[in-house]
Amino acid sequence: MRARRLALALTAVAALTLGACSGGDDGAGSGGSDGATAGGGSGEKIRIGIKFDQPGLGYQDGSEYTGFDVDVATYVAGKLGYEPDQIEWVQAPSAQRETMLQNGQVDMIFATYSITDKRKEVVAFAGPYFVAGQDLLVAADDDSISGPEDLEGKNLCSVTGSTSAQRIKDEYAAGTNLLEQPGYGECVTALVAGTVDAVTTDDIILAGLASLPANEGKVKVVGNPFSEEKYGVGLPKDNDVCADVNSAIEAMIEDGSWQKALDDNVGASGYEPNDSLNPPTVEACA
Template identity: 65%
Template structure:
């Protein structure tokens, strides 16, 4: 990966619990000089999900969820106020493309760090470690883990690796059904078109707790992977990565991380794996 230099980190004054979002270059400004975290630009473009209750959800002009709250905190530390954030919908299938095409400066979108993606982009973090699990109808007693999906219909979001992981490692005969968003998978589950939905446990907990799904679904509660959520950055963003990691570390140490997790999963019964969380950010490459 190419390495670049950039300006010094601009630290904004401490604000409220939910602070501003993650740093990047000004719109249209080249990222080749790794200027994303220099601060002081007019706006910062942050890619998030728009359809994940508890993580990244758009409701009118309001954006809520753990990912958006973490993004706000990091961006504040990079010198960007709340009103300087430009939220950009970034679906799973287009995340690498959005970074490569300079459509966003950073991505906070339940973006699991893996080696294949690191060939194309950089990651800061992780800032959270989830576990892949299953969402089923509340009265379903047949599916207790991925091995029970043989011959079943399983929904996941286009571009996600979750369902492919199950097919490769647990149930070769599972029938994969892709939908553009997790809300679409929940609709398919409610109608009986699929038997289960798979993704990370914290996402499933958010879906189950959504008002329109109350009492319909349950999370199996048998996680079978580690999904390390990172901050997606353009390739060559070593200095930006280091500054984002410093902000994540501060967020964990000052207690904000725990408060944000609790605030965004309250009422779901979800408890993060305390052997994996809070995580320690990786060294930047």
């Protein structure tokens, strides 16, 4: 009888010891992947949502994932205890991001995800890790366009379903002629061909497109943003990792890794972010 009790006690002690080494309660949010926790752990994975089709930000090429969002996510995951091979990259289309967090399909999202009050009703945000603004992409030798007001009577391209081009027509230049394309790649092709005079969306997205080898030296970002978009890290509403993510973003900014990631991914375009907003000031978790 005493031997049986001793065996049970030893089993309980072993279980407690293993629990103490597994990262405790520093979880990566509710509905995480295979028990993903801040602090990582042997064999654990963290699922991170990114865009797969935004060069310079989140881009998939076979089994390789590149871009500023990818680099920031990798750095943050590292601070949470995850090695790069423990990251599972998941495509996060804009319209599905809230649902993916609510359903536990991902632990966090880095996907040009603007922080808004409406979104904060259903998900949480860490960050911001970048502040973007709507801007214009024009031909490299075009000095006639310095802002949206200069598009009167000119041709402007944006993607189907986007409100950014219509905003210019409604608020800045009513005589702008709008051309919609399925993707921004097609818009840039039209710009290089001279079919349109400008392309519009967030400045860093434009910079990523301009940094592609095929576009280098042919196009440029005007550099006069006329909106403010705070890119945050999307998290489940009920999470206990927001403060750790914020600390990681601050560390990335302080040690120079943030600037290096920006330069590596969009520097070839000549783009320089608004230095009054970037690097951003990380906000307190709400």
